Amino acid sequence: MKNRFTNRYIIIYAAILVAVVAVVLSVVSLSLASRKDANVRNEKMQAMLAAIGVSSALDQASALYAEFFTDEMAVNADGEVVSDYSVKEGKGQGTRPFDLDVKEQQALAKEGKDCRLPFFRFRKDGKEGFVVPVYGAGLWGAIWGYVAFEADFNTVIGVTFDHKSETPGLGAKITTPEFQGQFAGKRIFSPEGEFVSVTVVKNTDKSSENQVDAISGATITSTGVSAMLKDCLEPYRGYWGKK
Secondary structure, eight states, X not given: OHHHHHHXXXXXXXXXXXXXXXXXXXXXXXXXXXXXXXXXXXXXXXXXXXXXXXXXXXGGHHHHHHHHEEEEEEEOTTSOEEEEEETTTTEEESSOGGGSOHHHXXXXXXXXXXXXXXEEEEEETTEEEEEEEEEEEOSSSEEEEEEEEETTSSBEEEEEEEESSOOTTTGGGGGSHHHHGGGTTOBSBOTTSOBOOOEEETTOOTTOSSEEEOOTTOHHHHHHHHHHHHHHHGGGHHHHTTO
Protein backbone atom coordinates (compact mmCIF):
# COMPACT_ATOMS: atom_id res chain seq x y z
CA MET A 1 0.00 0.00 0.00
CA LYS A 2 2.85 2.35 0.90
CA ASN A 3 4.69 1.64 -2.38
CA ARG A 4 1.50 2.31 -4.36
CA PHE A 5 1.12 5.70 -2.66
CA THR A 6 4.78 6.50 -3.25
CA ASN A 7 4.58 5.61 -6.94
CA ARG A 8 1.45 7.72 -7.37
CA TYR A 9 3.17 10.67 -5.69
CA ILE A 10 6.17 10.34 -8.00
CA ILE A 11 3.96 10.20 -11.10
CA ILE A 12 1.94 13.25 -10.03
CA TYR A 13 5.09 15.18 -9.13
CA ALA A 14 6.69 14.33 -12.49
CA ALA A 15 3.55 15.35 -14.39
CA ILE A 16 3.39 18.71 -12.59
CA LEU A 17 7.10 19.30 -13.17
CA VAL A 18 6.77 18.55 -16.89
CA ALA A 19 3.77 20.89 -17.16
CA VAL A 20 5.60 23.71 -15.37
CA VAL A 21 8.70 23.29 -17.55
CA ALA A 22 6.55 23.25 -20.69
CA VAL A 23 4.84 26.51 -19.68
CA VAL A 24 8.18 28.16 -18.86
CA LEU A 25 9.71 27.06 -22.18
CA SER A 26 6.66 28.33 -24.08
CA VAL A 27 6.87 31.73 -22.42
CA VAL A 28 10.62 31.97 -23.10
CA SER A 29 10.14 30.86 -26.70
CA LEU A 30 7.49 33.52 -27.32
CA SER A 31 9.59 36.26 -25.77
CA LEU A 32 12.66 35.23 -27.78
CA ALA A 33 10.62 34.94 -31.00
CA SER A 34 9.73 38.64 -30.94
CA ARG A 35 13.35 39.54 -30.28
CA LYS A 36 14.50 37.24 -33.08
CA ASP A 37 12.01 38.82 -35.51
CA ALA A 38 13.27 42.27 -34.55
CA ASN A 39 16.88 41.19 -35.16
CA VAL A 40 15.98 39.75 -38.57
CA ARG A 41 14.34 43.03 -39.58
CA ASN A 42 17.31 45.04 -38.32
CA GLU A 43 19.74 42.79 -40.19
CA LYS A 44 17.74 43.35 -43.37
CA MET A 45 17.85 47.12 -42.87
CA GLN A 46 21.55 46.93 -42.04
CA ALA A 47 22.24 45.09 -45.31
CA MET A 48 20.29 47.63 -47.37
CA LEU A 49 22.14 50.47 -45.70
CA ALA A 50 25.45 48.77 -46.48
CA ALA A 51 24.46 48.58 -50.16
CA ILE A 52 24.13 52.39 -50.28
CA GLY A 53 27.39 52.88 -48.39
CA VAL A 54 26.04 53.50 -44.89
CA SER A 55 27.52 51.35 -42.14
CA SER A 56 25.52 50.75 -38.98
CA ALA A 57 25.43 48.70 -35.82
CA LEU A 58 22.45 46.37 -35.53
CA ASP A 59 20.75 48.52 -32.91
CA GLN A 60 21.16 51.62 -35.12
CA ALA A 61 19.79 50.08 -38.30
CA SER A 62 16.12 50.97 -37.78
CA ALA A 63 16.81 54.65 -37.10
CA LEU A 64 19.25 54.95 -40.01
CA TYR A 65 16.86 53.16 -42.33
CA ALA A 66 14.18 55.73 -41.50
CA GLU A 67 16.72 58.49 -42.10
CA PHE A 68 17.84 57.38 -45.57
CA PHE A 69 14.94 55.38 -47.01
CA THR A 70 11.82 57.25 -48.03
CA ASP A 71 9.51 54.78 -49.74
CA GLU A 72 8.95 51.09 -50.33
CA MET A 73 7.19 49.82 -53.46
CA ALA A 74 6.19 46.54 -55.05
CA VAL A 75 5.45 46.03 -58.73
CA ASN A 76 4.01 43.19 -60.77
CA ALA A 77 5.60 41.70 -63.87
CA ASP A 78 3.94 44.39 -66.02
CA GLY A 79 5.66 47.12 -64.05
CA GLU A 80 2.52 48.31 -62.30
CA VAL A 81 2.87 49.45 -58.69
CA VAL A 82 0.66 47.13 -56.61
CA SER A 83 1.62 48.25 -53.11
CA ASP A 84 3.56 51.08 -51.52
CA TYR A 85 4.61 52.31 -48.11
CA SER A 86 5.89 55.68 -46.94
CA VAL A 87 8.70 55.19 -44.44
CA LYS A 88 8.41 58.77 -43.24
CA GLU A 89 4.65 58.59 -42.69
CA GLY A 90 4.64 54.98 -41.52
CA LYS A 91 1.70 53.99 -43.70
CA GLY A 92 0.86 52.74 -47.15
CA GLN A 93 -1.44 50.72 -49.37
CA GLY A 94 -1.41 46.93 -49.65
CA THR A 95 1.10 44.59 -48.06
CA ARG A 96 4.17 46.46 -46.90
CA PRO A 97 6.90 45.70 -49.47
CA PHE A 98 9.51 45.29 -46.71
CA ASP A 99 7.57 42.26 -45.45
CA LEU A 100 7.31 40.44 -48.78
CA ASP A 101 9.18 37.14 -49.17
CA VAL A 102 11.64 37.81 -52.01
CA LYS A 103 12.27 34.12 -52.69
CA GLU A 104 8.54 33.46 -52.99
CA GLN A 105 7.81 36.48 -55.18
CA GLN A 106 10.72 35.76 -57.52
CA ALA A 107 9.50 32.16 -57.92
CA LEU A 108 6.05 33.46 -58.88
CA ALA A 109 7.64 35.82 -61.40
CA LYS A 110 9.61 32.96 -63.01
CA GLU A 111 6.42 30.94 -63.33
CA GLY A 112 4.62 33.83 -64.97
CA LYS A 113 2.20 34.11 -62.07
CA ASP A 114 0.94 37.17 -60.24
CA CYS A 115 3.82 38.53 -58.19
CA ARG A 116 4.79 41.50 -56.07
CA LEU A 117 8.42 42.47 -56.51
CA PRO A 118 9.67 44.82 -53.79
CA PHE A 119 12.20 47.63 -54.09
CA PHE A 120 13.14 50.58 -51.92
CA ARG A 121 13.72 54.26 -52.62
CA PHE A 122 16.40 56.17 -50.71
CA ARG A 123 17.94 59.60 -50.68
CA LYS A 124 21.58 60.20 -49.81
CA ASP A 125 23.74 63.28 -50.28
CA GLY A 126 20.84 64.97 -52.06
CA LYS A 127 20.55 62.19 -54.66
CA GLU A 128 17.81 59.63 -55.09
CA GLY A 129 18.38 55.95 -55.73
CA PHE A 130 16.79 52.53 -55.42
CA VAL A 131 17.64 49.23 -53.74
CA VAL A 132 16.49 45.92 -55.16
CA PRO A 133 16.64 42.64 -53.18
CA VAL A 134 18.03 39.50 -54.87
CA TYR A 135 17.87 35.83 -53.92
CA GLY A 136 19.48 32.76 -55.49
CA ALA A 137 21.47 29.57 -55.01
CA GLY A 138 25.17 29.07 -54.43
CA LEU A 139 27.15 25.83 -54.15
CA TRP A 140 25.78 24.57 -50.84
CA GLY A 141 22.72 26.66 -50.19
CA ALA A 142 20.96 29.98 -50.55
CA ILE A 143 22.68 33.24 -51.39
CA TRP A 144 21.01 36.64 -51.25
CA GLY A 145 21.68 40.35 -51.16
CA TYR A 146 20.76 43.88 -52.21
CA VAL A 147 21.74 45.94 -55.23
CA ALA A 148 21.66 49.75 -54.99
CA PHE A 149 21.10 51.75 -58.17
CA GLU A 150 21.32 55.37 -59.12
CA ALA A 151 18.08 57.04 -60.17
CA ASP A 152 18.56 55.72 -63.72
CA PHE A 153 17.86 52.16 -62.54
CA ASN A 154 20.95 51.15 -64.47
CA THR A 155 24.15 52.24 -62.75
CA VAL A 156 25.09 50.22 -59.67
CA ILE A 157 26.05 52.21 -56.58
CA GLY A 158 26.90 49.23 -54.44
CA VAL A 159 25.90 45.72 -53.43
CA THR A 160 25.86 43.54 -50.37
CA PHE A 161 25.73 39.73 -50.52
CA ASP A 162 25.37 37.03 -47.91
CA HIS A 163 25.07 33.25 -47.89
CA LYS A 164 23.87 30.30 -45.88
CA SER A 165 26.72 27.81 -46.23
CA GLU A 166 29.27 28.66 -48.93
CA THR A 167 32.82 27.36 -48.50
CA PRO A 168 35.00 29.52 -46.21
CA GLY A 169 37.85 31.12 -48.14
CA LEU A 170 36.17 30.36 -51.47
CA GLY A 171 32.47 30.96 -52.18
CA ALA A 172 32.08 32.73 -48.85
CA LYS A 173 34.19 35.54 -50.34
CA ILE A 174 31.02 36.98 -51.89
CA THR A 175 30.64 38.81 -48.55
CA THR A 176 34.03 40.53 -48.80
CA PRO A 177 34.58 44.19 -49.72
CA GLU A 178 37.05 43.07 -52.41
CA PHE A 179 34.38 41.14 -54.29
CA GLN A 180 31.45 43.45 -53.66
CA GLY A 181 33.46 46.58 -54.42
CA GLN A 182 33.82 45.54 -58.07
CA PHE A 183 30.14 46.20 -58.73
CA ALA A 184 30.19 49.96 -58.11
CA GLY A 185 29.76 51.78 -61.41
CA LYS A 186 28.71 48.69 -63.36
CA ARG A 187 25.56 48.81 -65.47
CA ILE A 188 22.81 46.30 -66.14
CA PHE A 189 21.85 47.66 -69.56
CA SER A 190 23.98 47.83 -72.66
CA PRO A 191 24.52 51.19 -74.42
CA GLU A 192 21.75 50.09 -76.80
CA GLY A 193 19.32 49.69 -73.92
CA GLU A 194 19.34 45.89 -73.83
CA PHE A 195 19.14 44.23 -70.42
CA VAL A 196 22.39 42.30 -69.89
CA SER A 197 22.72 42.33 -66.09
CA VAL A 198 26.17 42.12 -64.47
CA THR A 199 27.98 38.82 -64.96
CA VAL A 200 30.68 37.32 -62.77
CA VAL A 201 33.32 35.79 -65.07
CA LYS A 202 36.92 34.62 -65.09
CA ASN A 203 39.43 36.86 -66.83
CA THR A 204 36.92 39.64 -67.14
CA ASP A 205 37.28 42.40 -69.67
CA LYS A 206 38.42 45.26 -67.44
CA SER A 207 36.84 47.78 -69.77
CA SER A 208 33.42 46.10 -69.58
CA GLU A 209 30.63 47.92 -67.79
CA ASN A 210 28.74 44.66 -67.31
CA GLN A 211 31.34 42.24 -65.90
CA VAL A 212 33.22 41.64 -62.64
CA ASP A 213 35.93 39.12 -61.73
CA ALA A 214 34.88 35.70 -60.52
CA ILE A 215 36.19 34.28 -57.26
CA SER A 216 39.13 31.98 -57.86
CA GLY A 217 38.25 28.40 -56.96
CA ALA A 218 34.54 29.20 -56.51
CA THR A 219 33.12 28.79 -60.00
CA ILE A 220 29.71 27.51 -58.91
CA THR A 221 29.17 30.29 -56.38
CA SER A 222 30.31 32.91 -58.92
CA THR A 223 27.93 31.48 -61.49
CA GLY A 224 25.21 31.50 -58.84
CA VAL A 225 25.71 35.23 -58.26
CA SER A 226 25.46 35.88 -62.00
CA ALA A 227 22.26 33.85 -62.27
CA MET A 228 20.80 35.48 -59.17
CA LEU A 229 21.34 38.98 -60.53
CA LYS A 230 19.93 38.18 -63.96
CA ASP A 231 16.92 36.25 -62.67
CA CYS A 232 16.02 38.76 -59.98
CA LEU A 233 16.65 42.03 -61.79
CA GLU A 234 15.11 41.18 -65.14
CA PRO A 235 11.49 40.98 -63.88
CA TYR A 236 11.68 44.67 -62.94
CA ARG A 237 12.15 45.69 -66.56
CA GLY A 238 8.44 46.41 -66.93
CA TYR A 239 8.74 49.16 -64.34
CA TRP A 240 12.14 50.41 -65.44
CA GLY A 241 10.89 50.72 -69.00
CA LYS A 242 8.39 53.32 -67.82
CA LYS A 243 11.01 55.52 -66.19
